[in-house]
Structures are given as C-alpha cells and as structure tokens.
Amino acid sequence: MHGMINRAIQGFVTDTYGPERWARMACAAGLGFTDFEAMLVYDVALTPRILNAVCGDLEKPGDEVLEDIGTYLVSHPNAEAVRRLLRFGGVDFVEFLHSLDDLPDRARLAVPNLDLPELELHERAPDRFSLTLRWSLDGFGHVMMGALRTLADDYGALVLLDHQDTEDGREMIDITLIETGFAEGRDFDLGARAG
Amino acid sequence: MTGGAAQGCAGPDMAAWRGILDRLCPMHVLLDARGYIIHAGPTLRKLRPGAPLAGGRFLDRFDLRRPRAVMSMADLMAASGVKLHLRFRDPPATGLKGVLMPLPGGQGAIVNLSFGISILDAVRDYRLTSGDFAATDLAIEMLYLVEAKSAAMEASRLLNQRLQGARIAAEEQAFTDTLTGLKNRRAMDHVLGRVIATQMPFAVMHVDLDFFKAVNDRLGHAAGDHVLQEVARIMIDATRRGKDTVARTGGDEFVILFEGLTDRAALDRVAGRIIGELEKPIRFDGHVCRVSASCGTALSSDYERPVAARIMADADTALYASKWRGRACHTFFSPDLPLPSPPSPQG
Structure with a gap:
C-alpha cells in the first residue's frame, strides 16, 4: 500500500487527537515504528491493521472513522493540497463529480505508483448520480462519503448521500443534488498554491 | 468583386463571429487593416482592466520579441502563421506567445x-x-500537474532529508564504540589508511588493560563497563584532541594513533601518564577497582613504506613484550623482539 494512504490515516489521527494518541495506536497495531513515510510503499496488510487499532482506540465503528478521515482530507489545513487538487477537477460540484472518473489517472500523473480506487460515475438524472467504487481495501466508500459531503459544502452545493455495498463486492454511493447554489462555498484561487 | 462579397458577408455577422471567437479563443485580438485593435477577447480584456486594448495600436501595446524588427502592420502581416513571442509593454510585462492570421x-x-x-x-x-480559459485549453491540467508534482516533490524532499539524517547517524554509530564513545576498529582502520596515504609520520600505540578480567569477574559487567568508560576518559585526556585518534578495538584493548608524532621520549611520557592514571583506584558502587595497562608502540619512521597491517602487528608485538616484562610498562617495537606467542604465562 502506498505510504500516502497510511500517512493520511496518521495525519487524521495526529491532527485530530494528538501525536500521543497516534503513538499509542501505532504501538497497538504492532507497527514497530511511529511515522509512516508518504513516499515509501508498505505491506498491504498494514493498512487494515492500523485502521483496526484506530477504531479500537477511538471506540468508534469503522464506517464512522473512515468517513471522518474523508472529511479531514478535504477540510483540514494540513491536507489543503488534497482539497486543492480535487477542486481542480471542476468549477462546480457537478463538473467535479464528472472528474472523479479520471481521479486515479490524475493521481498517477503526479505519483506514478499511487494506486487509488477505481471510480465510475453514472448520471441517473440531472440531479441524481451514482458513484461505484472498487479497491483492494474495503470501506473506501465511507472515506469518499466524508470527502463528498465536505466538498459539496466547499462548492456551496447541498447534497444527499447514501452508501451501500453491492453484491459484486463493490461499493456504491447515491448522490442527490438538492441545490447547486445553496451557499457561498469556499473560494478556490487557481494561483494560490498550498504550502 | 469577391472582396466586396466577403466584406458584405463579414459585416452583418461580425457580432456573431466575435461571440464565437470570444468562446473559442478568449485571448484573441482583432486588428484592422492599419494594425489597430478593434476587439480583444474577454480574458485578454481582464488582463488590462484599467487600460482597454481596443482602440490602441497593436505594436504600441505589445512588444514583439520574436521575430525581431517588426515595426509596421506590413511586417506583422508578413509574419503570419509564424509563432510570435511577445509581451505587454506596460507592467506586469507578462510574456505571451501567439500566432497571427490575416483576415x-x-x-x-x-x-x-x-x-x-x-x-x-x-x-x-x-x-x-x-x-478564463477555453474549455479545450490545457492550462488547468497544467496548473494541476505543477501543483501535484510540487506536492510529491516536497514529500520526496522531506523523505530524502530524513534518510540523509538517518544515514549520518548510522555512520556515526558505526564508527563509534557505543559504550565508551571512542572510535571503533573500523574507524581506526579508516584513519590509519588516510594517514598512511598522506605520508605523514605517525605512531601506533596498543594499550591492553591488565587485571580487567578480575574486575569483571569479581564485581560484574556494570563495574567493568564503568572502568572502560573511565579508561576512555583517561586516554582522551592524555592525548591531543582533534589530532590523535583513540579507539577501542576489543574488550579491553585500545589503539591510539598519534598523527605527526614519532618522538620516542614524548610517546613514552604519554604512555607513562596513561599507565599512571589508570593505576589510580577507580570507585564503583562502593567498591574499588584496580587495573593497570601495558603499552606497545610502532613508529612509521621505522619503515620505508608503512603498511597498516604490518605496523599494527608490530605494535602488538611491542605490547606483548611489555606483558613479558611484567606489565604496567611501555615498549617500542624493534625487529629483535620475540613474536607474541599466546598463551602468555598466567594471562
């Protein structure tokens, strides 16, 4: 598993609950080290192990923790680069949704060995979409739920999201767009690069 | 006739054409036959909100860098289809590239x-x-890529920095005896090799503790470790900081490399000081530890071409001669010394 994924989990815990809490989880998961390196590749089995330790320590169900991670990734100042790179996908929320099909390819342009979930958007009606996901790691749909909910806010759109597991081992998110111009949203300045 | 027909065609549709061009090429300018700007696309207008481009002469607003010596509309028309390099004459003098096609x-x-x-x-x-960019323009993808690559490069840079730090720390450890903080055998081999290569005179002194095994046996390893740390301090104090290299090469064996020093009297004094200091009782945990040391030295000046292994072996021979002479003394190597033949009497 690419270190960026593990590093994101570490960032979420450290920035939300503090480094001591993370150190405890790293120990509980038996990592043998505390810090993940974003640019190194780790054994695939490490990611579920550390996620288990995080859920255990926070005493929260996995779905909830994953959704919190998704929210963190697109809203915390320390993860501003992720939000900005996603916002490059489109000028409004619908255009952004359509850009999700290209997300793994876009990510690979920057980091060639970064393997992200395969995403497929289907437009059911002008205000109804469904996003299917397939990945080596179960539950990524919940990360996407958190990210989509927060990015909708970011774009000033009002959406309803519904997550379900499909029979063929994929996850699906139903997206209902209630209003595109619901709120002001956050500014996206093309020229302001995330530090 | 055909010219008139074209004009008749362009006239009424001009507004429609502008609308199309504004969308397809938001950074275009329309020039009249004299080279004056009739119209500028919306993005270009956004670049000069206080100084509208329309109405001005194209070459007065833009500085054409390449092709050079374009002074008139006729020159410009001659450069049609060629890639133009230009920039605004007023600040910010943003660089632009472009292409002109005659109407x-x-x-x-x-x-x-x-x-x-x-x-x-x-x-x-x-x-x-x-x-502000045409839907087909790759500008946004380019900006995305620059930002994504910068983020990835920054992550790589930080990783490299940490790896470099870890490497330096590991190297430092690998050259250092962790118990005493002295150099280790690897470091000594390294320094000796360097000194020999620079053809500088030097002396190698082997120091072997006497009665150290007894301390270890009687008072335990903690006492032994404490004695070794004291010994290290004594040797560091007796040698020249930054010039001489003190290494712990075995359990109770040490090697001192004296750079630029082959004076027998001076070396004898150093050995004497080390032995004298070592023989003072060392206290540990309410007990008194007593050790001594035997020293043997080989001088680079005794060799036509010093070889590390040879000189180390000879210093060892001198050390064993000191042990034979009854310990707590210092001997210089000479070819007539007997070769060390373990085991020595009552080691």
Whole structure:
C-alpha cells in the first residue's frame, strides 16, 4: 500500500487527537515504528491493521472513522493540497463529480505508483448520480462519503448521500443534488498554491 | 468583386463571429487593416482592466520579441502563421506567445494569444479562474500537474532529508564504540589508511588493560563497563584532541594513533601518564577497582613504506613484550623482539 494512504490515516489521527494518541495506536497495531513515510510503499496488510487499532482506540465503528478521515482530507489545513487538487477537477460540484472518473489517472500523473480506487460515475438524472467504487481495501466508500459531503459544502452545493455495498463486492454511493447554489462555498484561487 | 462579397458577408455577422471567437479563443485580438485593435477577447480584456486594448495600436501595446524588427502592420502581416513571442509593454510585462492570421480581403488580422510558460505567474497576477480559459485549453491540467508534482516533490524532499539524517547517524554509530564513545576498529582502520596515504609520520600505540578480567569477574559487567568508560576518559585526556585518534578495538584493548608524532621520549611520557592514571583506584558502587595497562608502540619512521597491517602487528608485538616484562610498562617495537606467542604465562 502506498505510504500516502497510511500517512493520511496518521495525519487524521495526529491532527485530530494528538501525536500521543497516534503513538499509542501505532504501538497497538504492532507497527514497530511511529511515522509512516508518504513516499515509501508498505505491506498491504498494514493498512487494515492500523485502521483496526484506530477504531479500537477511538471506540468508534469503522464506517464512522473512515468517513471522518474523508472529511479531514478535504477540510483540514494540513491536507489543503488534497482539497486543492480535487477542486481542480471542476468549477462546480457537478463538473467535479464528472472528474472523479479520471481521479486515479490524475493521481498517477503526479505519483506514478499511487494506486487509488477505481471510480465510475453514472448520471441517473440531472440531479441524481451514482458513484461505484472498487479497491483492494474495503470501506473506501465511507472515506469518499466524508470527502463528498465536505466538498459539496466547499462548492456551496447541498447534497444527499447514501452508501451501500453491492453484491459484486463493490461499493456504491447515491448522490442527490438538492441545490447547486445553496451557499457561498469556499473560494478556490487557481494561483494560490498550498504550502 | 469577391472582396466586396466577403466584406458584405463579414459585416452583418461580425457580432456573431466575435461571440464565437470570444468562446473559442478568449485571448484573441482583432486588428484592422492599419494594425489597430478593434476587439480583444474577454480574458485578454481582464488582463488590462484599467487600460482597454481596443482602440490602441497593436505594436504600441505589445512588444514583439520574436521575430525581431517588426515595426509596421506590413511586417506583422508578413509574419503570419509564424509563432510570435511577445509581451505587454506596460507592467506586469507578462510574456505571451501567439500566432497571427490575416483576415480575408485585406480587412486586417486575428492574433490568438496564450500564456505559454508564464501561466503560473499570470494566474496569480491576474487572479484567473477556470472560466478564463477555453474549455479545450490545457492550462488547468497544467496548473494541476505543477501543483501535484510540487506536492510529491516536497514529500520526496522531506523523505530524502530524513534518510540523509538517518544515514549520518548510522555512520556515526558505526564508527563509534557505543559504550565508551571512542572510535571503533573500523574507524581506526579508516584513519590509519588516510594517514598512511598522506605520508605523514605517525605512531601506533596498543594499550591492553591488565587485571580487567578480575574486575569483571569479581564485581560484574556494570563495574567493568564503568572502568572502560573511565579508561576512555583517561586516554582522551592524555592525548591531543582533534589530532590523535583513540579507539577501542576489543574488550579491553585500545589503539591510539598519534598523527605527526614519532618522538620516542614524548610517546613514552604519554604512555607513562596513561599507565599512571589508570593505576589510580577507580570507585564503583562502593567498591574499588584496580587495573593497570601495558603499552606497545610502532613508529612509521621505522619503515620505508608503512603498511597498516604490518605496523599494527608490530605494535602488538611491542605490547606483548611489555606483558613479558611484567606489565604496567611501555615498549617500542624493534625487529629483535620475540613474536607474541599466546598463551602468555598466567594471562
């Protein structure tokens, strides 16, 4: 598993609950080290192990923790680069949704060995979409739920999201767009690069 | 006749054509036959909100860098189809590239412009948004890529920095005896090799503790470790900091490399000081530890071409001679010394 994924989990815990809490989880998961390196590749089995330790320590169900991670990734100042790179996908929320099909390819342009979930958007009606996901790691749909909910806010759109597991081992998110111009949203300045 | 027909065609449809061009090429300018700007695309207008481009002479607003010596509309028309390099004459002097194509019927020309490599500055200077670029323009993808690559490079840079730090720490450890903080055998081999290569005179002194095994046996390893740390301190104090190299090469064996020193009397004094200091009782945990040391030295000046292994072996021979002489003394190597033949009597 690419270190960026593990590093994101570490960032979420450290920035939300503090480094001591993370150190405890790293120990509980038996990592043998505390810090993940974003640019190194780790054994695939490490990611579920550390996620288990995080859920255990926070005493929260996995779905909830994953959704919190998704929210963190697109809203915390320390993860501003992720939000900005996603916002490059489109000028409004619908255009952004359509850009999700290209997300793994876009990510690979920057980091060639970064393997992200395969995403497929289907437009059911002008205000109804469904996003299917397939990945080596179960539950990524919940990360996407958190990210989509927060990015909708970011774009000033009002959406309803519904997550379900499909029979063929994929996850699906139903997206209902209630209003595109619901709120002001956050500014996206093309020229302001995330530090 | 045909010219008139074209004109008749262009006239009423001009507004429609402008609308199309504004969308397809938001950075185009329309020039009349004299080289004056009739119209500028919306993104270009956004770049000069206080100084409208329309109405001005194209070559007065833009500085054509390549091709050079373009002074008139006729020169410009001659450069049609060629890649133009230009920039604004007024600040910010954003660099642009473009291409000019004449309109049919000698009615002027269209110049389509683009930022080229200045896109990063331009986006910042003019606060451009996605809507300022044509839908087919790769500018947004380019900005995305620059930002994504910078983030990835930054992550790599930080990783390299940490790896470099870890490497230095590991190297430092690998050259250092962790118990005493002295150099280790690897470090000594390294320094000796370097000194020999520079053809500088030097002396190698082997120091072997006497009665150390007894301390270890009687008071335990903690006492032994404490004695070794005291011994290290004594040797460091007796030698010249930054010039001499003190290494722990075995359990209770040490090697001192004296750079630039082959004076027998001076070396004898150093050995005497080390032995004298070592023989003072060392206290540990309410007990008194007593050790001594035997020393043997080989001088580079005794060899035509010093070889590390040879000189180390000879210093060892001198050390064993000291042990034979009853310990707690110092011997210089000479070829007539007996070779060390373990085991020594009552080691």
